[in-house]
Amino acid sequence: MKNETNPRTVTAYAAERPNAPLARTTVRRRAVGERDIVIDVRFTGICHTDLHQVAEDWGTGTFPMVPGHEIAGVVSEVGPGVTRWQVADRVGVGCFVDSCRTCDNCRAGLQQYCTGEVGTVWTYNSTGRDGLTTYGGYSTELVVDEAYALRIPDALPLDAAAPLLCAGVTVYSPLAHWGAGPGRKVAVIGLGGLGHLAVKLAHALGAEVTVLSQSLRKREDGLRLGADDYRATSDPATFTELAGRFDLILNTVSADLDLTAYLDLLRVDGTLVQLGAPEKPVRVNAGALLSGRRSLSGSQIGGLPETQEMLDFCGEHGIAAEIELVGAEGINEAFRRLAEGDVRYRFVIDASTI
Ligand code: NAP
Ligand code: ZN
Ligand code: ZN
Numbered sequence: 220m221k222n223e224t225n226p227r228t229v230t231a232y233a234a235e236r237p238n239a240p241l242a243r244t245t246v247r248r249r250a251v252g253e254r255d256i257v258i259d260v261r262f263t264g265i266c267h268t269d270l271h272q273v274a275e276d277w278g279t280g281t282f283p284m285v286p287g288h289e290i291a292g293v294v295s296e297v298g299p300g301v302t303r304w305q306v307a308d309r310v311g312v313g314c315f316v317d318s319c320r321t322c323d324n325c326r327a328g329l330q331q332y333c334t335g336e337v338g339t340v341w342t343y344n345s346t347g348r349d350g351l352t353t354y355g356g357y358s359t360e361l362v363v364d365e366a367y368a369l370r371i372p373d374a375l376p377l378d379a380a381a382p383l384l385c386a387g388v389t390v391y392s393p394l395a396h397w398g399a400g401p402g403r404k405v406a407v408i409g410l411g412g413l414g415h416l417a418v419k420l421a422h423a424l425g426a427e428v429t430v431l432s433q434s435l436r437k438r439e440d441g442l443r444l445g446a447d448d449y450r451a452t453s454d455p456a457t458f459t460e461l462a463g464r465f466d467l468i469l470n471t472v473s474a475d476l477d478l479t480a481y482l483d484l485l486r487v488d489g490t491l492v493q494l495g496a497p498e499k500p501v502r503v504n505a506g507a508l509l510s511g512r513r514s515l516s517g518s519q520i521g522g523l524p525e526t527q528e529m530l531d532f533c534g535e536h537g538i539a540a541e542i543e544l545v546g547a548e549g550i551n552e553a554f555r556r557l558a559e560g561d562v563r564y565r566f567v568i569d570a571s572t573i
Contacts, residue, residue: 226250226351230573231358232550233283237275240551243573246285246354248362249347256304256365257296258312260573263356264289264382264540265553265566266412267473267495272344273554276498280344287356288314288342291371291381292570301365309377310368311530312356313384314520315339317348317364328524330367357550359573369527372534379539382412382565383530386540388521390417390469391529393492394424396518397467401425406461406468406484408452410437413471413494415541415564418444420529423536429465431457431481440563444541458483463511471495482507482515490514540565546572 227248232241251257269286271277290312294304304310318325319335333339340347343355371380390413399405405426407417414430421428422445429448430441441449450457461484468481473495482491482503489511493501503515521529533539541564545553553566 227360227362229358229360231285231354232547232573233285233354233357234273235283237280237282238273241273241286241357241554243547244283246283246358247351248354248360249349249351251296251298251362252364253298253300254365255298255362256294256301256310256368258290258292258310258361258363258368259295260290260292260356260359260361260570262291262378262381262570263287263568264385264412264542265550265557265568266382266385267557268385270554270558271473271496277496281352284344285354285357286343287358287568288312289381289384289386289567290342290356290361291377291384292361295360297365303365304368309371309373311371311380311384312342312361312363312368313388313526314342316342316353316367328522330522331520356570357547357568357573359570367523369523369530372530374534374537375530375539378544378567378569379542380530380533381567382416382540382542383533384526385520386412386565387416387420387533388526388529389413389494389518390471391420391532392521392525393467393469393494393516393518394421394426395525395528397490397492399424399426399467403427403466404429404464406431406465407471408468408476408481409471409495410441410564411471411560411562412540412565415440415444416538417469417471418446419538420532422446423532423538429461431468437563465489467492469494473497475499478502478515479504479507482513485511485513487511488513490516493517540567542567544569548572
């Protein structure tokens with residue numbers, strides 16, 4: 220029997236300081252509490268957010284930092300009060316590991332928008348209720364409250380399912396919220412980790428899907444993933460030919476784009492949803508909003524119920540990420556390539572090499 224008061228030491232890959240290369244180290248996780256489970260991490264996706272965080276693009280980070288919030292694994296131990304899980308269950312953890320549970324948003328299943336005193340406890344670069352810094356999935360084991368783990372359907376392989384925990388739900392949530400389905404025209408800006416899952420999911424939901432990519436380089440992939448049309452945004456004709464066309468546009472790009480040009484692609488009452496997080500404030504021409512009663516919105520991942528709904532939908536439709544599996548020693552190279560847009564379409568770390 221494990222000593223309940225002893226934290227556990229686990230092997231992880233961490234950046235020691237902002238922008239430092241990631242290297243093998245050990246971190247301490249809390250002892251298994253009453254309602255905690257231990258997850259034997261099998262695979263972790265590399266999200267572009269991991270690059271932003273290690274680079275402190277969005278503000279000061281806590282270092283050493285162990286990134287990783289697209290985690291897939293298997294339950295290896297359960298606390299005495301755990302009711303939802305058993306050893307050997309296939310589970311995933313996404314961008315957060317706790318929240319206040321009592322605010323209106325938590326009660327509504329929108330834990331990612333928690334307004335309680337605790338706030339959303341992010342999977343890494345955050346502080347848990349236990350007062351400990353959280354460390355992400357670039358590690359061998361995770362200790363997490365049973366309520367913040369999701370079931371990964373048996374139909375999905377764990378490696379390709381891992382990216383669903385962030386990228387998948389981040390695009391599923393706005394598609395569901397703004398009603399992507401038959402008769403609706405959806406555009407996806409950027410065919411990367413988020414973008415390629417947006418294409419698959421929007422297609423499976425029955426929408427007509429157009430990819431707006433910088434070039435036609437990945438056109439064949441886009442059409443194979445389910446896109447009906449694929450356009451290069453480097454070609455000015457794209458913006459004249461598609462003007463007023465879409466009900467919904469998902470912008471998965473974090474670079475500064477001229478959003479006014481993209482708003483003009485929306486029909487009346489259409490919505491552009493910002494998913495990528497540029498460092499600079501977003502500027503648009505008010506005219507592009509007024510002239511079609513258009514909306515500019517944003518969306519952040521998804522809550523626990525919606526994440527489970529998305530995973531079940533993916534299980535039913537055989538949807539998972541297209542991945543390139545890397546060993547732990549390949550993480551820094553994967554970071555470099557992801558920064559350059561050289562990935563088809565998600566790097567996933569084989570945690571057995573950590
Ligand atoms: P990614 O795999 O790098 O994909 C981003 C795509 O954007 C690229 O594949 C590329 O597509 C396009 N792109 C890159 N640089 C560009 C530029 N200078 N101009 C125009 N297009 C460019 O990244 P990701 O993991 O999908 O994440 C995308 C963004 O979403 C990141 O900022 C990430 O932090 C953010 N994110 C937000 C949430 C949320 O909750 N809202 C969740 C996860 C991630 P093409 O080659 O097709 O042009
Ligand atoms: Zn992410
Ligand atoms: Zn809350």
